[in-house]
Amino acid sequence: MKEKIRVVIWGLGSMGSGIANMILGKKGFKIVGAIDMDPNKVGKKLYEILGVEENEDNCCIVTKEPSEVIKRDFAEVCVIATASFTRVVFPLIKMAAEAGMDIVTTAEEMSYPRAQEPKLSEEMDKIAKENKVSILGTGVNPGFIMDLMVIMLTGVCDRVDSLEVSRINDLACFGKAVMVEQGIGLNKEEFIKGVKEDTVAGHVGFLESFGMIEEAFALKFNNIRQEKEPILTNVPRSTDIVSVSAGDVAGCRQVGYADLGDKLFVTMEHPQQIKPELEQVETGDYIKINGVPELNFQIKPEIPGGIATIAICVNMIPLVMNSEPGLKTMLDLPIPRAIIGDVRDLVKDRD
Amino acid sequence: MKEKIRVVIWGLGSMGSGIANMILGKKGFKIVGAIDMDPNKVGKKLYEILGVEENEDNCCIVTKEPSEVIKRDFAEVCVIATASFTRVVFPLIKMAAEAGMDIVTTAEEMSYPRAQEPKLSEEMDKIAKENKVSILGTGVNPGFIMDLMVIMLTGVCDRVDSLEVSRINDLACFGKAVMVEQGIGLNKEEFIKGVKEDTVAGHVGFLESFGMIEEAFALKFNNIRQEKEPILTNVPRSTDIVSVSAGDVAGCRQVGYADLGDKLFVTMEHPQQIKPELEQVETGDYIKINGVPELNFQIKPEIPGGIATIAICVNMIPLVMNSEPGLKTMLDLPIPRAIIGDVRDLVKDRD
Numbered sequence: 001m002k003e004k005i006r007v008v009i010w011g012l013g014s015m016g017s018g019i020a021n022m023i024l025g026k027k028g029f030k031i032v033g034a035i036d037m038d039p040n041k042v043g044k045k046l047y048e049i050l051g052v053e054e055n056e057d058n059c060c061i062v063t064k065e066p067s068e069v070i071k072r073d074f075a076e077v078c079v080i081a082t083a084s085f086t087r088v089v090f091p092l093i094k095m096a097a098e099a100g101m102d103i104v105t106t107a108e109e110m111s112y113p114r115a116q117e118p119k120l121s122e123e124m125d126k127i128a129k130e131n132k133v134s135i136l137g138t139g140v141n142p143g144f145i146m147d148l149m150v151i152m153l154t155g156v157c158d159r160v161d162s163l164e165v166s167r168i169n170d171l172a173c174f175g176k177a178v179m180v181e182q183g184i185g186l187n188k189e190e191f192i193k194g195v196k197e198d199t200v201a202g203h204v205g206f207l208e209s210f211g212m213i214e215e216a217f218a219l220k221f222n223n224i225r226q227e228k229e230p231i232l233t234n235v236p237r238s239t240d241i242v243s244v245s246a247g248d249v250a251g252c253r254q255v256g257y258a259d260l261g262d263k264l265f266v267t268m269e270h271p272q273q274i275k276p277e278l279e280q281v282e283t284g285d286y287i288k289i290n291g292v293p294e295l296n297f298q299i300k301p302e303i304p305g306g307i308a309t310i311a312i313c314v315n316m317i318p319l320v321m322n323s324e325p326g327l328k329t330m331l332d333l334p335i336p337r338a339i340i341g342d343v344r345d346l347v348k349d350r351d
Numbered sequence: 352m353k354e355k356i357r358v359v360i361w362g363l364g365s366m367g368s369g370i371a372n373m374i375l376g377k378k379g380f381k382i383v384g385a386i387d388m389d390p391n392k393v394g395k396k397l398y399e400i401l402g403v404e405e406n407e408d409n410c411c412i413v414t415k416e417p418s419e420v421i422k423r424d425f426a427e428v429c430v431i432a433t434a435s436f437t438r439v440v441f442p443l444i445k446m447a448a449e450a451g452m453d454i455v456t457t458a459e460e461m462s463y464p465r466a467q468e469p470k471l472s473e474e475m476d477k478i479a480k481e482n483k484v485s486i487l488g489t490g491v492n493p494g495f496i497m498d499l500m501v502i503m504l505t506g507v508c509d510r511v512d513s514l515e516v517s518r519i520n521d522l523a524c525f526g527k528a529v530m531v532e533q534g535i536g537l538n539k540e541e542f543i544k545g546v547k548e549d550t551v552a553g554h555v556g557f558l559e560s561f562g563m564i565e566e567a568f569a570l571k572f573n574n575i576r577q578e579k580e581p582i583l584t585n586v587p588r589s590t591d592i593v594s595v596s597a598g599d600v601a602g603c604r605q606v607g608y609a610d611l612g613d614k615l616f617v618t619m620e621h622p623q624q625i626k627p628e629l630e631q632v633e634t635g636d637y638i639k640i641n642g643v644p645e646l647n648f649q650i651k652p653e654i655p656g657g658i659a660t661i662a663i664c665v666n667m668i669p670l671v672m673n674s675e676p677g678l679k680t681m682l683d684l685p686i687p688r689a690i691i692g693d694v695r696d697l698v699k700d701r702d
Contacts, residue, residue: 022509140507148686152503155666155687156491156659158373216688218696260691291689293655297648304644308507315506335499335686336506337567338642340611345569 002344004057005317006075008033008101010092011082012041012049012062014175015106018310019079020058021050026314028343030057033069066092070099077317080105084204086117090124093135097127102320103135104313108204110137112147112329115211125327134323138316138330140308141167142205142212145285145299146268148330151216153289153297160291163213166269168283169302170276171251172239182252182272183230185242191230191249202228203270206256213258213266216331221258221265229253237275250274315339318346353695355408356668357426359384359452361443363392363400363413365526366457367432369661371409372401374430377665379694381408384420417443421450428668431456435555437468441475444486448478453671454486455664459555461488463498463680466562476678485674489667489681491659492518493556493563496636496650497619499681502567504640504648511642514564517620519634520653521627522602523590533603533623534581536593542581542600553579554621557607564609564617567682572609572616580604588626601625666690669697 007029009020016036023029034046041049047058063069070078078096080089086109093110096103113121128135137143146165154160171178183191183200194200206226214221231251237244244250251273258266276283284300319333330336339346358380360371367387374380385397392400398409414420421429429447431440437460444461447454464472479486488494497516505511522529534542534551545551557577565572582602588595595601602624609617627634635651670684681687690697 025509144507149503151688152500152686154689154691156495156654156663157689158376158658158662158665160689160691216686217691219692293658295650295654296652297650299646299648301647303507303646307509307644311509312507314509331685334682334684335503335567337502338505338508338511340505340511340568341570 004028004030005077005321005343005347006030006032007317008035008069008075008078008096010035010066010078010080010096012036012038013081014306015310016079016081017050018306019081019313020046021052022310022314024050024052024058026339026343027341031060032075033060034062035064035066035069036062037064066095070095070101072099074099075101076321077102077104079313080107081313084108086110086113086120090120093124094127097124097131097133097135100131100133102133104316104320105135105137106139106309106313107137108139108142109208111139111143111205112208112211113137113327115207121327128327129325132325134320134325134328136316136320136328136330136333138312140303140305140312141203142208143330144308144312144336145303146205146270147209147212149297150287151213151331153287153295154291156293157289157295158292160289162264162290163266164288164290165267166286167302168271168276168281169305170274170283171272172274173306176241179242183249184251184274185244186230186249187247188230188232188249195228200228200252202252203254203272206254206268206270209268210256210258210266212329212331215329219260221260222262223259224257226254226256229255231271231273233279235278237278239274242274244274311338312336318343322348355379355381356428356672356694356698357381357383358668359386359420359426359429359447361386361417361429361431361447362433363387363389364432365657366661367430368401369657370430370432370664371397372403373661373665375401375403375409377690377694378692382411383426384411385413386415386417386420387413388415417446421446421452423450425450426452427672428453428455430664431458432664435459437461437464437471441471444475445478448475448482448484448486451482451484453484455667455671456486456488457490457660457664458488459490459493460559462490462494462556463559463562464488464678466558472678479678480676483676485671485676485679487667487671487679487681487684489663491654491656491663492554493559494681495659495663495687496654497556497621498560498563500648501638502564502682504638504646505642507644508640508646509643511640513615513641514617515639515641516618517637518653519622519627519632519637520656521625521634522623523625524657527592530593534600535602535625536595537581537600538598539581539583539600546579551579551603553603554605554623557605557619557621560619561607561609561617563680563682566680570611572611573613574610575608577605577607580606582622582624584630586629588629590625593625595625662689663687669694673699
């Protein structure tokens with residue numbers, strides 16, 4: 001039997017610990033290191049943090065010192081789930097790559113880092129090749145439903161006139177950080193001020209999705225633009241975390257547009273809110289390809305954001321391990337797929 | 352400006368001439384050869400057969416002698432659209448590969464030839480590598496909607512318990528050959544006899560789709576089985592080609608199953624019929640992933656079979672040209688995508 005695939009998890013927030021749990025539920029993985037800054041987690045065994053039974057795959061001690069686990073011959077793979085932005089995860093990626101680890105990250109901007117960080121992207125590609133590792137950012141959005149899936153659907157089209165993509169989702173299950181990022185609970189004026197001052201971040205990913213679509217078609221879009229609007233509720237809406245009065249902000253409706261020549265080519269719409277069902281809003285993922293043939297795609301209810309991002313990060317690990325070295329995107333690798341059996345059966349022979 | 356990509360089309364039936372038309376509608380292609388056996392086509396110029404205006408990209412003369420156009424340095428790509436079965440297209444593939452051409456074929460079995468022809472597949476892989484070319488079979492089904500798309504959707508799943516795939520389509524636009532293959536117009540007894548004696552072929556592709564799914568997950572299915580049942584109409588249905596009385600066969604409902612261990616894992620259902628709307632049957636493509644998360648996918652109405660198969664064959668040409676040599680499947684190549692701009696922008700530098 002082949003050796004288990006050794007993984008280091010960098011960041012044990014809701015994504016990182018979800019990823020750790022999923023990895024431990026699969027055959028053929030072992031988590032050999034976990035890094036987090038939270039004093040409540042540091043020094044504990046991983047299985048304690050995750051609240052699962054101890055076994056040989058989950059008993060590493062959580063450290064705040066990366067150098068204790070990010071070192072040569074310690075692991076094959078490092079999963080980085082600490083932040084959304086390329087420039088923030090870059091030093092972590094560099095360190096893991098230089099330790100010879102293949103890397104998967106949840107950082108949204110890393111799903112297509114050339115869109116906003118071309119220089120860092122070039123550097124990551126160079127570091128990856130020098131160290132013979134592959135680096136991939138992925139997630140459900142950006143990384144899958146509003147870009148990769150759209151591109152793939154056009155594969156059965158003779159002509160594509162325009163693309164309309166919409167993801168209507170429910171944020172009720174998320175925590176405080178997401179509520180703040182989306183401006184939920186603010187009044188209209190506070191929301192508008194928050195957008196101006198960048199405290200209401202909204203969805204991070206449209207620029208990355210546009211970039212991936214441009215590369216797929218070898219096109220250059222014009223006039224890429226996006227807007228964030230408050231979703232004002234007509235009825236009170238509340239979760240365990242936040243209570244929103246009628247008239248206030250229950251979510252953030254983000255829209256993005258890109259032109260081809262001077263004609264609108266891509267429309268993206270991503271209203272994210274808590275408890276959409278209270279105003280009879282049905283959640284779902286919708287893609288419309290206007291062209292020949294016209295295609296109307298839906299997944300209803302929407303692909304759930306949290307679990308799906310966790311899953312695609314884990315599922316891509318064997319494909320990243322099999323890849324030739326470099327900075328990769330979902331466009332470069334074979335299509336994602338679930339790990340159903342032993343993950344080692346999906347990994348090509350290692351040298 | 353780079354030279355245009357030179358293509359030979361082998362077979363000018365409805366698929367082959369559709370492919371020729373689509374290719375000629377794109378920037379950067381030139382059709383330099385066309386092969387067909389039909390005496391009404393041989394000797395004519397391609398543009399006459401296609402009923403389009405003459406230009407420098409479409410004026411080759413249709414030949415029945417493959418050796419006139421399947422020769423070294425004559426074309427980069429050969430598209431083969433003559434038959435459904437690997438053993439029938441194998442000699443054509445061999446000839447084109449030995450002439451140094453990359454190959455795309457519509458042959459259904461070629462979408463996953465290892466399923467039914469493992470020996471020929473090995474031989475094709477060897478020939479492809481010796482001649483530094485790539486060989487791909489594709490189409491909308493098999494090749495896309497009941498296999499590749501199903502696999503891709505599982506990429507956002509932590510757990511997959513079972514897969515249910517259904518494609519409900521309308522055959523009314525197809526010709527005589529398809530009506531005969533599907534047993535349309537027969538009575539129930541004739542249909543059952545036709546299935547036994549293999550004159551009612553039904554859908555060619557379930558075994559290929561199962562094979563592709565097995566490879567994607569590195570699993571081996573048990574008890575793969577399929578059935579063909581007549582779709583008996585309660586009302587008269589007719590097209591230009593065929594008239595079906597109430598009580599007779601308006602289509603073929605093909606179902607396929609595959610077990611994982613001793614548990615049903617994949618269910619495929621593909622009822623193909625003329626004029627389903629006369630009995631309030633709504634056409635569509637449906638995929639249900641039972642697992643975590645559960646996903647309910649639909650494209651409604653269904654991806655239209657003819658134009659979509661033509662499109663995916665053409666759209667895969669640049670990806671086949673970019674591929675390393677060998678016998679390839681849709682699993683090996685990057686995701687399909689439309690050719691929107693100049694196809695040469697999608698092709699990596701050739702040596």
